[in-house]
Amino acid sequence: MKKYQEELLPKLKKLPVPALRETIARLSDWVSPLLTTEVLHDFQEKASTFSTSEGLVLQKKLVDHANKGAGSWLAPAWEKSYLKSRGYLQSESNFALIIAERYYEHINSKEARAAQLIYQMSTIYLNLAEGTYPIEYTNKQQNVDMSFYSNFFKSCRIPGKNQDSFHKKETQTPENYIVIFVNDLYFRLDVTNSLGERYSLKQLQENLTYLLALEQDSTHGEELISYLTGVERARSSFIYQQLIKEESTKQSLQQIEDALFILSFSSGNDETTEDRIAEVLLNTSHQFLSKTTQAVITKNGYIGFNMEHTAIDGVPALNLFTKIFESFNTQIQETTEKSSSDLVKKLEWTLADSMIDILEEARSLAEIDNNSYTIKHQVVSAVGKERMKKAQVSPDAFFHIALALAQQNVFGQLRSVYEPVAMRMYYEGRTESARSISQEKKQFVEAFSNRSEPISKEESLALFLEAASAHSARISQCQNGQGVERHLFGLQNMALNGEEGPNSFLTDALTILGDDFISTTGLPYDILESFSFGPVNETGFGLYYGILAEEVILTISAKKIYENEAMQLLEAISEALIALTNLLEI
Numbered sequence: 001m002k003k004y005q006e007e008l009l010p011k012l013k014k015l016p017v018p019a020l021r022e023t024i025a026r027l028s029d030w031v032s033p034l035l036t037t038e039v040l041h042d043f044q045e046k047a048s049t050f051s052t053s054e055g056l057v058l059q060k061k062l063v064d065h066a067n068k069g070a071g072s073w074l075a076p077a078w079e080k081s082y083l084k085s086r087g088y089l090q091s092e093s094n095f096a097l098i099i100a101e102r103y104y105e106h107i108n109s110k111e112a113r114a115a116q117l118i119y120q121m122s123t124i125y126l127n128l129a130e131g132t133y134p135i136e137y138t139n140k141q142q143n144v145d146m147s148f149y150s151n152f153f154k155s156c157r158i159p160g161k162n163q164d165s166f167h168k169k170e171t172q173t174p175e176n177y178i179v180i181f182v183n184d185l186y187f188r189l190d191v192t193n194s195l196g197e198r199y200s201l202k203q204l205q206e207n208l209t210y211l212l213a214l215e216q217d218s219t220h221g222e223e224l225i226s227y228l229t230g231v232e233r234a235r236s237s238f239i240y241q242q243l244i245k246e247e248s249t250k251q252s253l254q255q256i257e258d259a260l261f262i263l264s265f266s267s268g269n270d271e272t273t274e275d276r277i278a279e280v281l282l283n284t285s286h287q288f289l290s291k292t293t294q295a296v297i298t299k300n301g302y303i304g305f306n307m308e309h310t311a312i313d314g315v316p317a318l319n320l321f322t323k324i325f326e327s328f329n330t331q332i333q334e335t336t337e338k339s340s341s342d343l344v345k346k347l348e349w350t351l352a353d354s355m356i357d358i359l360e361e362a363r364s365l366a367e368i369d370n371n372s373y374t375i376k377h378q379v380v381s382a383v384g385k386e387r388m389k390k391a392q393v394s395p396d397a398f399f400h401i402a403l404a405l406a407q408q409n410v411f412g413q414l415r416s417v418y419e420p421v422a423m424r425m426y427y428e429g430r431t432e433s434a435r436s437i438s439q440e441k442k443q444f445v446e447a448f449s450n451r452s453e454p455i456s457k458e459e460s461l462a463l464f465l466e467a468a469s470a471h472s473a474r475i476s477q478c479q480n481g482q483g484v485e486r487h488l489f490g491l492q493n494m495a496l497n498g499e500e501g502p503n504s505f506l507t508d509a510l511t512i513l514g515d516d517f518i519s520t521t522g523l524p525y526d527i528l529e530s531f532s533f534g535p536v537n538e539t540g541f542g543l544y545y546g547i548l549a550e551e552v553i554l555t556i557s558a559k560k561i562y563e564n565e566a567m568q569l570l571e572a573i574s575e576a577l578i579a580l581t582n583l584l585e586i
Contacts, residue, residue, distance in 0.1 A: 004128065005146075017490070020056065033439045046505050055491070072428035075430055087233070095532070097304060097528055097529075099529065110301045111209045114208050118208075122191040122260065124320060143425070151311035152312055153171075153292075155292040155293075156257040161237045166311055173192060175192060181264035181265070181286060182264065186349075204343070240253075262293070266280075270298040280305070284366045313431055374566060376555070384547065384551045388547070393468035401441055405572075406575070433483065457583070461584070485510070519533075519535060521545075522546065531544040541557065541566055541569060554570055
């Protein structure tokens with residue numbers, strides 16, 4: 001990985017620490033549409049005091065900290081914030097996706113699809129290990145960060161009592177393997193030999209055919225192992241510590257942790273898009289959720305992934321998957337057959353009755369949490385990127401104005417909307433948060449949806465363009481390392497790096513911004529059938545939007561008690577998108 005880390009470092013910008021005065025000014029702008037006039041005035045007074053007192057001390061600490069190393073001041077702290085979270089991974093951290101079937105429908109059987117997936121993913125890993133994976137660039141031919149690509153393979157989040165740890169095995173080409181989870185059994189499947197050579201696609205498929213046909217009973221309680229990853233992290237840590245007391249079980253867990261990735265075959269319902277994404281995101285029965293990369297072949301042969309978010313982000317994940325599935329149509333030339341014909345070894349477990357009781361309880365808790373969520377999916381075929389671009393504004397701005405309009409129409413007010421912005425032009429770049437709700441959007445949606453005092457079309461157009469311009473400007477600020485939220489997060493971390501404890505102003509500011517009533521992510525990749533993650537706010541929604549050329553894909557998650565509101569919001573977004581095209585006459 002030296003090529004993508006040390007050698008790429010001089011070609012990338014270092015993440016800057018924004019000026020405190022500018023961040024405080026932007027903060028006031030960001031929170032203004034979310035607060036009443038009285039509360040906003042009080043908040044601004046506190047912000048002014050902070051910026052001339054404690055803020056100066058914390059800013060100096062953060063700048064000094066940032067100057068000490070070549071890497072990002074944000075990345076280690078951001079990773080740590082994931083590891084400190086104590087909830088359920090499947091609903092509070094991980095994200096899941098389904099690959100569109102057209103990318104593999106020409107491959108008939110599940111074992112053939114699985115073999116092709118394993119072969120192509122192993123190829124990607126070897127390319128990264130050998131330095132032959134292509135360097136990535138922006139549309140303007142700027143280098144982007146690739147230092148996190150190694151985190152997709154041979155990595156796992158290990159549960160801890162108060163904080164988890166991130167485990168990553170060293171990168172090497174010889175003797176790599178994956179773990180297969182099928183019919184409640186775990187198997188090691190070798191993918192490279194002692195010379196670092198890949199086993200053939202034919203051999204992989206033969207071994208998978210053998211595993212899928214295998215009639216073998218699981219070890220007593222083996223089918224419950226996956227539930228250790230599906231409960232709150234403190235409980236997961238307790239179970240993990242109990243499991244590793246048995247040497248065979250400890251070794252099997254270590255095999256999973258060190259595997260390139262894990263692939264499972266599920267038997268849950270997958271008839272609809274909603275079924276499939278819910279099965280991959282929330283069904284703990286067949287998934288080791290703390291593994292960074294968990295691939296799933298569903299009952300009817302659809303391919304999905306459940307990704308543990310600690311050390312990876314959506315954009316590099318989709319870049320990898322695009323390369324993998326575009327290669328599914330490439331003819332594989334295999335000139336030599338590797339030496340081994342038996343690449344499979346079963347993992348062994350020793351589980352006492354008391355341990356099985358603990359795992360049974362974990363299953364019950366995980367299923368209660370999993371069943372408390374609903375996921376809805378919709379495709380808006382009347383509007384897409386090409387139509388939006390006719391408005392002479394960014395499609396992302398167009399969508400988020402529609403989302404604000406939908407939120408206003410359904411809930412009668414605007415609350416905080418999270419939108420991640422990739423910062424990959426910086427070394428170890430993760431994401432910034434561009435809070436989507438702005439004063440300009442608020443003015444537009446309140447005027448546009450006001451039935452008692454309607455405004456003219458010309459006034460509506462002017463307000464729309466102001467909202468779109470403000471949105472794009474905020475995204476640009478974030479892309480250039482001048483966002484608000486991560487800076488405040490960094491300052492808060494400086495407050496915690498001594499005896500001061502959390503700063504009350506920063507806590508209040510991050511709480512207001514971090515309401516996350518609607519947490520969004522927009523990944524416009526053609527390979528996706530759907531993408532989903534749990535709502536960050538218990539009373540809110542997790543919203544995926546994929547703006548493609550001729551359509552917009554929407555997937556929304558919420559607690560089941562808010563299912564009706566989720567459906568109303570989806571419908572309102574669709575109506576708002578169409579209403580904007582009518583306003584703009586596009």
